[in-house]
Amino acid sequence: MMTALIDGDTLIYRAGFAAQRNIYRIELYSDPEATEESFEGVIKHDFNNKTEATKWIKDHTDDPGFKDLTMIIDWDLQLSPVSHAFSNAKQLIHSIMENTQSDRYRIVMGNESGTSFRKNLTNSYKANRDPAGKPFYLDELRHYLKTHHGAEYAPELIETDDVLGIEQTQSMSSTVICTIDKDLRMIPGWYYHFKDVKMDWINELDGMLHFYTQLLTGDNADNIRGIYRMGEKTAKKLLKNCAMREEMEEIVTEKYLDHFGEGGLPLLELNKQLLWIMRDYSEVAKYVNVQ
Helix, strand or coil: CCEEEEEHHHHHHHHHHCCEEEEEEEEEECCCCCCCCCCCCCEEEEECCHHHHHHHHHHHCCCCCHHHCEEEEEEEEEECCHHHHHHHHHHHHHHHHHHHCCCEEEEEECCCCCCCHHHHHCCCCCCCCCCCCCCCCHHHHHHHHHHHHCCEECCCCCCHHHHHHHHHHHCHHHEEEEECCHHHHHCCEEEEECCCCEEEEECHHHHHHHHHHHHHHEEHHHCEECCCCCCHHHHHHHHCCCCCHHHHHHHHHHHHHHHHHHHHHHHHHHHHHHHCCCCCHHHHHHHCCCC
């Protein structure tokens, strides 16, 4: 029997954003003092994104009379009914089950308080995240998944990734991690990317190579600094001949010392704690009192 371990956070974001649409709007007025309320002759152009809107402006700058118009650029959020977001989530779950040939599933979501021991280690962790960059129906989807699909919250201080990593490690041959988060590729076992619809087996060496590659590159999504201008291809090239974790450790340590000097070792240890995904609940204990 196969159990799909579903990353509820990425599931919610995909289902939620699919039920909303940002419209970038350009409004043109012939009266410099006009507003949408006072001027009935406003010309409106809607675009799917800011890039399209910017291109339209550039393409029409030289049009006759264009420079005489007053232009206002704004954006609007168009929402589908919340039932559409629920339906999106249900369809994603069904797709995951079918494509992984799983018999059952567990959905794990971020803990209720939003706490993380990683944030206690450094204020910079995920500090680059835009609080407004969340789906409108986030709370509704969390409630829906909990009440209709038995979704569970991660324990306080640890994150969804940690729970998935621990559960996969305990039952590797009968579970599959289902996510679009590349960080979880460090966990040995089955990995299913439900955006790319691709399933891979990750062995212990693959997982370690992914972890040490991240130490070299850092993680922009989580605001974790790596070696300046060290891309994934370069990092993998440095590690490609490594057959043991100790060899990877030696190479990464050398790079940190070369790049950061005396501050390299403390930064490396911090990054290990930020990037490492737990594989056993016993690992949680050493972080419970981190303040």
